Amino acid sequence: MAPKQQAFVTEITPQSEDFSRWYTDVIRRAELADYSPVKGSMVIRPYGYAIWELMQSALDRRFKETGHVNAYFPLFIPESLLRKEAAHVEGFAPEVAWVTRGGDETLEEPLVVRPTSEAIIGTMYSKWIQSWRDLPILINQWANVVRWEKVTRLFLRTTEFLWQEGHTAHETEEEAEAEARRMLGVYKEFLETELAMPVLDGRKTESEKFAGAAHTYSVEALMGDGRALQAGTSHHLGQNFAKVFDITFQARDKSVQHVWQTSWGMTTRLIGAAIMVHGDDSGLILPPRVAPHQVVIVPIPRGDWRTTVLPRAKEIAATLKQAGVRVMLDDREEYKPGWKFSEWEMRGVPLRLEIGPRDIEQQQVLLARRDTREKLTAPMEGLETRVAELLDAVQAALFERAVAFRDGHTLRTTSSDEFRRAFEGRPGFVIAPWCGSADCEAKIKADTQATIRNLAFDLPPATGDCVRCGQAGMTDAWFAKSY
Amino acid sequence: MAPKQQAFVTEITPQSEDFSRWYTDVIRRAELADYSPVKGSMVIRPYGYAIWELMQSALDRRFKETGHVNAYFPLFIPESLLRKEAAHVEGFAPEVAWVTRGGDETLEEPLVVRPTSEAIIGTMYSKWIQSWRDLPILINQWANVVRWEKVTRLFLRTTEFLWQEGHTAHETEEEAEAEARRMLGVYKEFLETELAMPVLDGRKTESEKFAGAAHTYSVEALMGDGRALQAGTSHHLGQNFAKVFDITFQARDKSVQHVWQTSWGMTTRLIGAAIMVHGDDSGLILPPRVAPHQVVIVPIPRGDWRTTVLPRAKEIAATLKQAGVRVMLDDREEYKPGWKFSEWEMRGVPLRLEIGPRDIEQQQVLLARRDTREKLTAPMEGLETRVAELLDAVQAALFERAVAFRDGHTLRTTSSDEFRRAFEGRPGFVIAPWCGSADCEAKIKADTQATIRNLAFDLPPATGDCVRCGQAGMTDAWFAKSY
Numbered sequence: 001m002a003p004k005q006q007a008f009v010t011e012i013t014p015q016s017e018d019f020s021r022w023y024t025d026v027i028r029r030a031e032l033a034d035y036s037p038v039k040g041s042m043v044i045r046p047y048g049y050a051i052w053e054l055m056q057s058a059l060d061r062r063f064k065e066t067g068h069v070n071a072y073f074p075l076f077i078p079e080s081l082l083r084k085e086a087a088h089v090e091g092f093a094p095e096v097a098w099v100t101r102g103g104d105e106t107l108e109e110p111l112v113v114r115p116t117s118e119a120i121i122g123t124m125y126s127k128w129i130q131s132w133r134d135l136p137i138l139i140n141q142w143a144n145v146v147r148w149e150k151v152t153r154l155f156l157r158t159t160e161f162l163w164q165e166g167h168t169a170h171e172t173e174e175e176a177e178a179e180a181r182r183m184l185g186v187y188k189e190f191l192e193t194e195l196a197m198p199v200l201d202g203r204k205t206e207s208e209k210f211a212g213a214a215h216t217y218s219v220e221a222l223m224g225d226g227r228a229l230q231a232g233t234s235h236h237l238g239q240n241f242a243k244v245f246d247i248t249f250q251a252r253d254k255s256v257q258h259v260w261q262t263s264w265g266m267t268t269r270l271i272g273a274a275i276m277v278h279g280d281d282s283g284l285i286l287p288p289r290v291a292p293h294q295v296v297i298v299p300i301p302r303g304d305w306r307t308t309v310l311p312r313a314k315e316i317a318a319t320l321k322q323a324g325v326r327v328m329l330d331d332r333e334e335y336k337p338g339w340k341f342s343e344w345e346m347r348g349v350p351l352r353l354e355i356g357p358r359d360i361e362q363q364q365v366l367l368a369r370r371d372t373r374e375k376l377t378a379p380m381e382g383l384e385t386r387v388a389e390l391l392d393a394v395q396a397a398l399f400e401r402a403v404a405f406r407d408g409h410t411l412r413t414t415s416s417d418e419f420r421r422a423f424e425g426r427p428g429f430v431i432a433p434w435c436g437s438a439d440c441e442a443k444i445k446a447d448t449q450a451t452i453r454n455l456a457f458d459l460p461p462a463t464g465d466c467v468r469c470g471q472a473g474m475t476d477a478w479f480a481k482s483y
Numbered sequence: 484m485a486p487k488q489q490a491f492v493t494e495i496t497p498q499s500e501d502f503s504r505w506y507t508d509v510i511r512r513a514e515l516a517d518y519s520p521v522k523g524s525m526v527i528r529p530y531g532y533a534i535w536e537l538m539q540s541a542l543d544r545r546f547k548e549t550g551h552v553n554a555y556f557p558l559f560i561p562e563s564l565l566r567k568e569a570a571h572v573e574g575f576a577p578e579v580a581w582v583t584r585g586g587d588e589t590l591e592e593p594l595v596v597r598p599t600s601e602a603i604i605g606t607m608y609s610k611w612i613q614s615w616r617d618l619p620i621l622i623n624q625w626a627n628v629v630r631w632e633k634v635t636r637l638f639l640r641t642t643e644f645l646w647q648e649g650h651t652a653h654e655t656e657e658e659a660e661a662e663a664r665r666m667l668g669v670y671k672e673f674l675e676t677e678l679a680m681p682v683l684d685g686r687k688t689e690s691e692k693f694a695g696a697a698h699t700y701s702v703e704a705l706m707g708d709g710r711a712l713q714a715g716t717s718h719h720l721g722q723n724f725a726k727v728f729d730i731t732f733q734a735r736d737k738s739v740q741h742v743w744q745t746s747w748g749m750t751t752r753l754i755g756a757a758i759m760v761h762g763d764d765s766g767l768i769l770p771p772r773v774a775p776h777q778v779v780i781v782p783i784p785r786g787d788w789r790t791t792v793l794p795r796a797k798e799i800a801a802t803l804k805q806a807g808v809r810v811m812l813d814d815r816e817e818y819k820p821g822w823k824f825s826e827w828e829m830r831g832v833p834l835r836l837e838i839g840p841r842d843i844e845q846q847q848v849l850l851a852r853r854d855t856r857e858k859l860t861a862p863m864e865g866l867e868t869r870v871a872e873l874l875d876a877v878q879a880a881l882f883e884r885a886v887a888f889r890d891g892h893t894l895r896t897t898s899s900d901e902f903r904r905a906f907e908g909r910p911g912f913v914i915a916p917w918c919g920s921a922d923c924e925a926k927i928k929a930d931t932q933a934t935i936r937n938l939a940f941d942l943p944p945a946t947g948d949c950v951r952c953g954q955a956g957m958t959d960a961w962f963a964k965s966y
Contacts, residue, residue, distance in 0.1 A: 041557035074524035098584035148586040
């Protein structure tokens with residue numbers, strides 16, 4: 001291997017040395033994102049944005065298949081609207097950006113840059129909904145939102161981020177509950193299928209639920225350093241917002257009732273999650289389904305390669321593209337093959353295809369998998385089928401590896417001692433009985449930095465006594481340190 | 484016709500009575516958009532947003548085919564960055580929204596909510612570009628922008644709107660010029676092909692160019708009331724931003740040079756333009772290529788229709804969908820066919836397909852065109868081909884009609900008298916010689932409210948003396964009153 005490759009790889013801090021620095025190094029070296037001159041705000045660079053576009057389109061397709069439509073609501077929310085729902089404003093006011101001047105005038109009422117859109121959307125729904133015939137309303141919005149942050153962590157914690165927020169209104173509590181659960185299911189299926197990211201789905205405790213919700217469901221993934229990351233949330237809002245925003249409808253029995261609502265969202269932090277679940281010391285490993293380039297073709301420049309190898313490489317690129325593969329032909333002359341190999345490895349391209357003069361004689365190419373680094377030859381005949389199979393194999397292998405990691409880092413215990421020790425050295429999930437009190441939850445957080453990520457949906461009986469207070473367990477909870 | 488239909492149609496003010504009210508009525512009745520509780524900001528409702536999604540995907544495909552990639556830059560821009568380019572800040576400062584508080588702290592430096600992104604993107608390009616090898620950079624962004632407005636006109640003039648903004652950097656002036664012209668060409672082709680909207684492409688005068696550009700090109704369309712609307716702009720920025728943001732590169736000859744830049748944008752105002760170019764007194768007429776529903780199927784509820792007609796209607800819907808047609812089956816029982824006919828006409832669906840018991844006997848359906856109101860029967864056999872042909876025919880007919888209207892409302896004159904009279908009764912474009920002075924341009928605007936929409940690209944010699952001052956003409960200009 002060329003010495004240049006070594007040079008490149010060593011620019012990324014090894015995971016084992018400092019996971020957090022590894023994460024930032026990978027993002028900057030792979031040109032996924034960059035810091036901006038605006039404190040707390042990041043720039044999503046083309047390679048990172050291309051991943052987001054693939055995620056978006058895969059999610060959007062699922063939303064439409066489940067009957068949702070997109071719309072767009074204002075960025076600015078008058079302060080008075082945000083203040084209507086007490087728990088909501090309490091949760092969000094400390095972290096909003098305030099617009100106080102427009103053009104050359106000082107505003108009479110300051111505007112909030114949306115941290116989320118329940119308030120503005122609720123206001124519109126109260127205008128639009130009159131009768132049960134107008135229900136359900138199943139609207140999603142793709143938008144930017146702002147939550148003031150003092151510390152920037154690329155993709156994970158930024159003042160501005162991109163997301164989608166679904167906002168639905170229903171006739172009955174049951175329907176809203178079913179919607180909240182259904183969309184959590186869509187999230188789980190999306191994450192597992194597209195991002196090869198296994199998640200635990202369940203219900204948040206009262207302390208961890210969304211400000212203004214009746215209850216919150218979430219999907220939680222385990223990162224490579226053993227910390228959990230909330231990958232998506234789905235809230236059953238009950239009638240909380242309907243009551244303060246006066247969203248009523250004439251029911252089938254002619255009575256006037258408040259609607260039942262849900263909201264649910266996923267954000268660009270998923271890009272960060274994908275990096276931390278799959279990446280290694282050489283850089284990114286992208287699941288093929290969200291990889292901007294699924295295959296990179298590197299022609300080997302030997303002899304008369306421009307007239308022999310290059311035309312063949314272009315043909316292969318065209319054939320693969322035709323077959324629906326996202327392919328990139330790296331025919332730059334200013335870089336050597338060894339440099340290109342490590343560059344595209346670092347950028348996480350799932351498959352590398354090498355082709356040189358000898359391959360052409362033998363009517364074959366060399367394929368290298370990013371995940372296992374396995375190399376194999378494949379005949380040119382039927383190459384598109386072979387490539388498609390391999391991409392599926394990489395996708396499946398990444399998922400299996402992540403499941404194995406998650407299972408290997410999940411501990412079930414009913415022992416207080418084991419519970420306490422669990423968070424000392426060993427990261428990951430710990431499943432243990434909990435009495436159900438916010439007090440124990442807070443004490444555990446203070447002791448161990450771990451929070452309850454989720455409870456099982458139907459709160460099955462605990463397997464023992466609370467690991468903190470020793471009182472009767474209410475149910476088992478999934479604990480972890482989290483992002 | 485059912486009386487209900489009359490009731491519905493008469494809710495829309497006729498164009499001839501008040502074009503502006505007709506426009507707003509159509510938008511609100513068709514549920515394209517709504518006013519919001521935030522002064523100057525609108526809500527884009529699902530039906531309007533679906534049109535935007537179709538426009539977006541058609542434009543985005545063209546951007547990618549011409550080698551562009553998407554990225555995302557921050558919403559907030561520090562005041563000092565905006566102030567760097569003098570002409571730029573002068574143009575935009577009066578209309579920006581200011582964030583002065585974040586969370587509970589007052590910001591040391593206020594942030595501007597982006598009115599456009601040259602400043603923030605220029606700052607990043609100066610970090611990213613080192614060598615000619617890094618060029619060209621061909622980045623586009625889909626984003627919301629804010630320009631403070633006191634008056635709201637749905638889609639046309641709102642404080643917040645959605646747009647795309649291309650920002651490119653090149654080695655040479657020629658390359659940047661070619662890019663600015665190429666993207667204008669993409670806009671023109673997009674508008675004519677997808678929106679069936681003929682446009683005049685040309686170059687803006689110095690008074691009308693973008694704040695900070697070397698020069699600006701635009702495409703201008705003529706609305707149904709004879710006023711022009713700027714449908715897209717493409718700017719050659721020269722080295723203006725490169726110099727203030729210090730965007731330099733090492734050239735092929737090793738010298739250090741400033742890049743040459745372009746920027747270009749299209750916005751959600753195009754939805755307004757499409758409404759005003761094609762609509763009539765019954766409501767919207769959508770070009771099939773951007774119609775969320777291209778065909779609406781209305782089953783005729785006679786006799787045992789739920790077991791006879793409805794299953795056949797569903798089959799047809801499935802067949803058309805399979806063939807790539809965006810089809811909507813309106814099987815609601817609470818509305819009568821007559822009501823549905825006028826409702827979907829008002830919403831501008833290009834083709835209506837009626838099917839009743841007799842049609843099934845005769846193995847045919849009835850098709851009604853929205854543009855000509857022509858009705859024709861079509862055999863069920865090969866229906867998808869017939870529908871595709873008709874959609875193409877509607878698309879072509881709308882374009883031809885708009886071209887004829889534009890041509891019928893364009894006057895060429897070299898006479899001062901005729902020029903002055905032209906803007907009294909008769910709206911449209913007036914092409915007339917202009918001396919080239921900003922003074923005459925301003926006086927003409929004061930006299931007639933008309934502005935110069937464009938000049939021909941290469942400024943061919945004028946066909947006479949300036950229609951305002953009588954001095955020698957520099958070139959002919961396209962004048963019109965505008966949105």
